Amino acid sequence: MNLYIFGINHKTSQTIEREAFQLNRKEIPNALKSIKGYSGVEAVLIINTCNRIEYYLILNDNFSPAEVIKKFYLEEKKINLEGKEHLFITLSNEEATKHLFRVISGLESLVLGEYQIQGQVKEAYSLACEAKTLEKVMHKLFHAAFRCGKAVRNSTSLGEGKQSVSGVASKIIIEKTHRNDKIAIIGVNENTKIMASELKNNDYHELIFVNRTLYKAEMLAEEYGGKAAPLDEISKVLAECKAVFSSTGSPDYVVTNDMLQNLLAKGKCPGLIVDMAIPRDIDTRNLPEEIEVYDLGRLNGYLERQNLERMKDIPKAEKIIQDEVRLFQTWAENSDNEILQPIAEKIELVRQNLLNEYENQFNDQTKAKVEKITRQLIHRLKPILMSSLLKSKEQEIK
Numbered sequence: 001m002n003l004y005i006f007g008i009n010h011k012t013s014q015t016i017e018r019e020a021f022q023l024n025r026k027e028i029p030n031a032l033k034s035i036k037g038y039s040g041v042e043a044v045l046i047i048n049t050c051n052r053i054e055y056y057l058i059l060n061d062n063f064s065p066a067e068v069i070k071k072f073y074l075e076e077k078k079i080n081l082e083g084k085e086h087l088f089i090t091l092s093n094e095e096a097t098k099h100l101f102r103v104i105s106g107l108e109s110l111v112l113g114e115y116q117i118q119g120q121v122k123e124a125y126s127l128a129c130e131a132k133t134l135e136k137v138m139h140k141l142f143h144a145a146f147r148c149g150k151a152v153r154n155s156t157s158l159g160e161g162k163q164s165v166s167g168v169a170s171k172i173i174i175e176k177t178h179r180n181d182k183i184a185i186i187g188v189n190e191n192t193k194i195m196a197s198e199l200k201n202n203d204y205h206e207l208i209f210v211n212r213t214l215y216k217a218e219m220l221a222e223e224y225g226g227k228a229a230p231l232d233e234i235s236k237v238l239a240e241c242k243a244v245f246s247s248t249g250s251p252d253y254v255v256t257n258d259m260l261q262n263l264l265a266k267g268k269c270p271g272l273i274v275d276m277a278i279p280r281d282i283d284t285r286n287l288p289e290e291i292e293v294y295d296l297g298r299l300n301g302y303l304e305r306q307n308l309e310r311m312k313d314i315p316k317a318e319k320i321i322q323d324e325v326r327l328f329q330t331w332a333e334n335s336d337n338e339i340l341q342p343i344a345e346k347i348e349l350v351r352q353n354l355l356n357e358y359e360n361q362f363n364d365q366t367k368a369k370v371e372k373i374t375r376q377l378i379h380r381l382k383p384i385l386m387s388s389l390l391k392s393k394e395q396e397i398k
Contacts, residue, residue: 001042182242
């Protein structure tokens with residue numbers, strides 16, 4: 001069996017290219033069960049965020065992750081991936097493990113060190129557990145990932161300040177509006193709650209929460225201050241607002257281009273539009289330049305400048321990830337060995353701790369050599385250890 005990742009993210013594609021492949025939360029349980037039912041699939045988990053949709057798969061030998069996911073999109077979504085493979089990444093085994101650990105640590109996020117991704121990965125794991133689409137390797141992998149993400153955040157500056165895309169979006173709105181301006185917030189989820197919290201903390205009190213289900217918008221209005229409105233009154237709401245922030249799971253536009261053009265004709269279109277949804281919530285085609293529009297693609301350039309300050313701790317984070325990857329790989333390589341499996345991780349941890357004790361005495365070139373030598377030493381000692389443990393076990397039986 002082999003571990004694979006097949007996915008599309010903000011580094012491999014533009015926002016408009018990802019939209020067709022996105023799943024909303026309600027679709028994921030059925031997607032998990034459908035894929036799990038395919039021949040050769042032993043386990044599946046889906047990480048689905050505004051910046052990525054990645055399929056984590058355990059497959060039997062001679063099965064292709066690309067073919068499995070192509071089949072899913074063609075049969076369930078009527079989307080043909082032929083000719084679009086270049087938008088996707090395929091990673092296997094150790095590289096797949098490393099990628100997951102980087103994702104949960106915030107190193108693969110638009111916002112370096114983003115904290116929301118931890119909760120999103122945990123939710124993905126919970127959904128797969130509920131759908132019963134995991135097995136022991138995948139369970140072990142994600143528990144190792146949770147440990148890795150926690151270690152990176154506790155040991156580096158990447159976890160400081162609860163960075164998130166929504167937090168950065170709120171900074172843009174705060175920079176470009178006044179606290180007395182009316183701001184529309186469309187959708188009810190973690191992103192809109194972060195936005196509302198940031199605006200409230202900066203003394204914004206003219207917030208209008210809009211949602212398809214009115215009582216959910218009313219709950220946010222009560223918690224953060226402001227008013228609530230149903231989605232069918234969105235045009236009326238936008239006519240009052242200087243800015244709009246939207247983040248829903250709708251497969252279709254919630255603010256159409258016709259709606260915006262009508263507001264423009266009346267001189268009542270919001271001057272700032274921030275759309276964090278995938279697929280996008282707001283159809284901003286053919287708007288004049290004076291209307292500022294930020295989607296996830298444009299946010300990327302803004303975020304690159306913000307991330308420069310946090311890059312100093314990346315080498316430290318990478319070292320933590322490297323050690324955690326080795327620990328998991330050691331377990332995976334010995335998971336079917338009933339003699340070594342209980343102690344393999346412990347031996348690897350002893351090796352890592354010993355190297356960490358003396359790391360200040362080595363330059364980078366020497367570190368690499370010592371790393372290689374100690375790993376080879378453990379590999380050569382394995383047969384001796386196996387033989388000794390087997391003899392002890394046989395003597396106990398006698």
